[in-house]
Amino acid sequence: RLRTVRDRVRPFPDFPLPGVLFRDISPLLKDPVAFRTLIDLLEDHVRASYPKIDFIAGLDSRGFLIGPPLAQRLGIGFVPIRKKGKLPGPTESVSYTLEYGKAELEIQSDAVEPGQKVVIVDDLLATGGTMCAACELLKRLKAEILECLVVIELKLLKGSEKLSPIPFYSLLQYD
Numbered sequence: 194r195l196r197t198v199r200d201r202v203r204p205f206p207d208f209p210l211p212g213v214l215f216r217d218i219s220p221l222l223k224d225p226v227a228f229r230t231l232i233d234l235l236e237d238h239v240r241a242s243y244p245k246i247d248f249i250a251g252l253d254s255r256g257f258l259i260g261p262p263l264a265q266r267l268g269i270g271f272v273p274i275r276k277k278g279k280l281p282g283p284t285e286s287v288s289y290t291l292e293y294g295k296a297e298l299e300i301q302s303d304a305v306e307p308g309q310k311v312v313i314v315d316d317l318l319a320t321g322g323t324m325c326a327a328c329e330l331l332k333r334l335k336a337e338i339l340e341c342l343v344v345i346e347l348k349l350l351k352g353s354e355k356l357s358p359i360p361f362y363s364l365l366q367y368d
Contacts, residue, residue, distance in 0.1 A: 194230050199365055201227040202345065216345050216367060218316055222258060231344065234364055235259070236266045239312060242362075243339050247309040248272045252327055253279070253298070255316035259344065263314060272304045272311070274327045285333050289326035298323070300330045307335035317345040318363060321352025328359055 201221035208215040221227050239246065250272040251260025257273060264271040277286055277297035284299040305311060313327050324341050331338050338359050346353060346363030353361045 194234055195364070197227050197230045198234065198344075202365065216317060216347070218255065218344060221344075231259070231364070232262050232266060235263050235314075235342065235344075238362060238364075239263070239267060239340075239342070243310070243312065245310060246312060246339060248305060248311045248336075250274055250300075250304075250311050250313045250327065250331060252313065252315040252323055256314045259316060260314040272300070274298055274300050274313075274330060285330050287326045287329045287333075289322045289329075291320075291322050296323070296326075298326045298330060300327075300334065302334070305331065305334050305336045309336050310339050311336045312339050313341045315341075315343050317347065318343045318352045318361075319347045319350045321350075321355035324352065325355050328356065 201224050203217040203220050205215040205217055221231060246269060248270050249260045249264040251257050253275045261271045277299050280299050280301050283302040285302055286297055286299040288295060288297045311331055318324055328338055340360040340362055341356050343363045344365060346366045348366050349368050
């Protein structure tokens with residue numbers, strides 16, 4: 194099953210900058226069998242690891258593609274973590290450093306209650322800046338972060354080391 198997913202990840206050299214090998218999940222999203230297999234694998238992992246979970250939190254924007262179907266399968270809600278200025282009402286925000294500059298993430302202030310159990314989902318972990326920012330937002334809301342979960346981890350960039358002590362899981366790893 195893992196091969197079905199891995200075979201649908203396409204490499205793009207020199208994108209978005211020369212020397213960067215971009216891992217594109219678009220072919221995975223286009224293939225209904227491969228996408229269903231991806232969600233199956235993530236569901237199996239979360240169910241085996243966390244019997245009690247309240248929400249999947251997805252990162253803008255590709256976490257929005259993976260998080261809602263996973264949350265539906267688990268019978269729980271989905272919480273968006275968005276780029277600054279996209280959410281109505283009171284929000285918490287955090288600035289962070291990206292591979293190519295600075296950015297800001299937000300979550301609605303009432304998105305989760307203190308103590309609720311959350312798994313954060315995104316498509317890819319590179320340097321870990323975005324995922325760390327998401328963790329900071331959920332910590333401010335006093336959520337219990339069970340795990341950071343991604344489809345692809347770029348091991349050479351060591352982003353998962355920045356997430357410690359929060360558990361981290363990646364389905365596919367690339368050097």
